[in-house]
Amino acid sequence: MKIRKVEATHVAIPYQHGGPLSVFGIGTTRATMDSVYIRVDTEEGVTGWGEAFGFGACPVTAAAVSRVVAPLAIGREAENVGALVQDKLHERTIDTVAAARETAGPDFPIALDTNCSWTVEQSVEMAKQLRCFNLSWLEEPSYPPDDHAGLARVRREGGIPTAAGENLGNINDFRQILDAGAVDVMQPDVNKMGGITEIRKAIALGRERGIAVEPHSPFYGPGLIATLHVIAAMSEQDVMGEFFYADLEQSPLGDMIYPRDGYFAVPDGPGLGIEVDEKILQRYRVA
Ligand SMILES: [Mg+2]
Numbered sequence: 001m002k003i004r005k006v007e008a009t010h011v012a013i014p015y016q017h018g019g020p021l022s023v024f025g026i027g028t029t030r031a032t033m034d035s036v037y038i039r040v041d042t043e044e045g046v047t048g049w050g051e052a053f054g055f056g057a058c059p060v061t062a063a064a065v066s067r068v069v070a071p072l073a074i075g076r077e078a079e080n081v082g083a084l085v086q087d088k089l090h091e092r093t094i095d096t097v098a099a100a101r102e103t104a105g106p107d108f109p110i111a112l113d114t115n116c117s118w119t120v121e122q123s124v125e126m127a128k129q130l131r132c133f134n135l136s137w138l139e140e141p142s143y144p145p146d147d148h149a150g151l152a153r154v155r156r157e158g159g160i161p162t163a164a165g166e167n168l169g170n171i172n173d174f175r176q177i178l179d180a181g182a183v184d185v186m187q188p189d190v191n192k193m194g195g196i197t198e199i200r201k202a203i204a205l206g207r208e209r210g211i212a213v214e215p216h217s218p219f220y221g222p223g224l225i226a227t228l229h230v231i232a233a234m235s236e237q238d239v240m241g242e243f244f245y246a247d248l249e250q251s252p253l254g255d256m257i258y259p260r261d262g263y264f265a266v267p268d269g270p271g272l273g274i275e276v277d278e279k280i281l282q283r284y285r286v287a
Contacts, residue, residue, distance in 0.1 A: 001042045001043070001044050001046060001077065001078045001079055002042060002043045002075055002076065002077060002078065003040060003041070003042055003043075003073050003074050003075065003076055003077075003078045004041045004042055004043045004074065005039075005040070005041040005070075005074065006038065006039070006040050006041075006065065006066075006069065006070035006073050006074060007038070007039045007040075007041075007066070007070075008036055008037070008038055008052065008061070008062040008063075008065035008066045008070075009036070009037045009038075009039070009062070010034065010035075010036050010054070010058045010059055010061075010062040011034065011035050011036075011037065012032035012033070012034045012058070013032055013033050013034075013035075014031065014032050015032065015033045028056070034054060034055075034058040035051060035054070035058070036051060036052040036053075036054045036058050036061050036062045036065065037049065037050075037051060038050040038051060038052055038065060040073075040078065042078050046078075048078075052065055067286075088114070088115035088116070088117060094126075094129055094130070097110075097112055097130060097133050097135070098133065101133045101134070106134070109136045110133075110135060110136065111135055111136040111137045111138070111139060111163070112130065112135050112137075112138050112139065113139035113140060114138070114139065114140060114141050115140055116140045116141070116142060116143040116144065116145050116167075117141070117143070118141055118142055118143070119142060119143070120142045120147070120150035120151075120153055120154060122142075123138075123141035123142040123150075123151075123154040123158065124153065124154050124157045124158050126138075126141065126158075127141065127154055127157075127158025127159060127160050128157075128158060128159060130158075130160060131158075131159050131160055135160055135161070136161065137160070137161040137162060137163040137184060137185050138154070138158070138160050138161065138162050138163070139162075139163040139164065139187070140163070140164050140166070140167070141154055141158075141162070142154055145164065145167040145168075146167070146173075148176055148177045148179075148180035148182045149180055149182075151164060151177070151180070151182040151183065152180045152181045152182040155181070155182060155183065155184065156181075161184035161185060162182065162183050162184055162185070163183055163184065163185035163186075163187055163214065164177060164182065164183050164186075164187060165177070165183070165185075165186045165187035165188050165189070165202070165216060166187050166188075166189050166192065166216035167192075168188065168192075168193075169192055169193060169194075170193065170194075170198070171198070171201040171202060171205060174186060174188065174202050174205055174206075175205065178205065178209050178211060183211065184211070184212065185211070185212045185213070185214050186202060186205075186206045186211050186212070186213045186214070187213075187214055187215065187216040188202035188203070188213065188215055188216065189215065189216040189217065190215060190217065190223055190226045190227050190230060191219065191223040191226075192216075195226070196226055196229070196230060199215065199230055200230070203230070203234060212237060213234070213237070213239065214239060214240055214242070215227050215230055215231060215239070215241075215242070216242060217241065217242045217243075218242060218244040219244075220244075220246075220248060220251065220253075220257050221252065221253065221257075222253075222272055222274060222276075224243075224257055225253065225256065225257075225267065225272045225273070225274050226272055227241065227242075228241055228264050228266050229266060229272065229273075232266045241259070241264050243258075243259055243264075250280050250283070250284070251280070252276050252277045252278075252280040252281050253274050253275075253276065253277075254275070254277070256274070
């Protein structure tokens with residue numbers, strides 16, 4: 001029973017409850033009760049309904065479902081929910097790692113990111129099989145990403161370094177994952193943590209605990225440049241800058257987003273040191 005269509009509908013319904021209008025945690029008045037309804041249709045004509053969490057961010061949630069989740073779900077088996085949830089994008093088989101190691105040679109550092117593909121038990125077994133490839137780290141092997149005790153077990157029993165952090169949102173999350181002994185490498189994300197001020201707290205924590213920090217940054221915009229500034233200011237270790245390989249048709253930030261001979265240039269202008277080409281932004285603007 002294959003999924004034919006996934007549709008997200010954001011509804012905002014005025015309400016009364018006999019008192020002042022409710023206030024969101026961020027201080028804005030709540031004039032409507034908002035929900036995101038999800039309708040899933042199968043090729044056989046079966047329809048199911050669900051709801052996505054949105055609260056004050058329902059427009060964002062609805063857009064994420066329509067534009068990101070729906071294309072991934074359409075054509076898949078509706079009854080195989082586990083496979084849909086576990087599915088991501090990265091190479092994660094022994095054969096692909098072996099091919100990468102053979103291509104890179106014995107000394108070039110390579111790492112494996114599985115985007116939380118496996119159970120803890122599977123992660124331990126895969127880690128044991130991956131030991132021979134001398135990976136710099138195994139990144140987010142197990143699901144869910146906030147199972148710090150589970151990841152600690154993978155690290156302890158698997159016998160290769162572990163990395164995580166892109167799915168952690170604040171400094172307390174990082175304290176918890178370090179307290180659990182779950183990682184050898186922390187990967188805070190400047191965009192997800194709330195900017196340079198917040199990511200510096202994670203970097204300071206890593207320094208305090210003696211844990212390596214490799215910022216997560218699969219970006220092509222200001223988030224990438226902010227990450228480069230953060231890395232440039234980290235003097236305690238040799239830090240890599242992540243680049244999600246692709247050549248954009250056009251870049252609103254020009255060529256500064258691309259590494260040359262393996263190195264990024266860090267802009268030295270005011271602020272992030274970037275000039276945004278707004279014509280390109282408008283050309284590729286979605287809505
Ligand atoms: Mg990752």
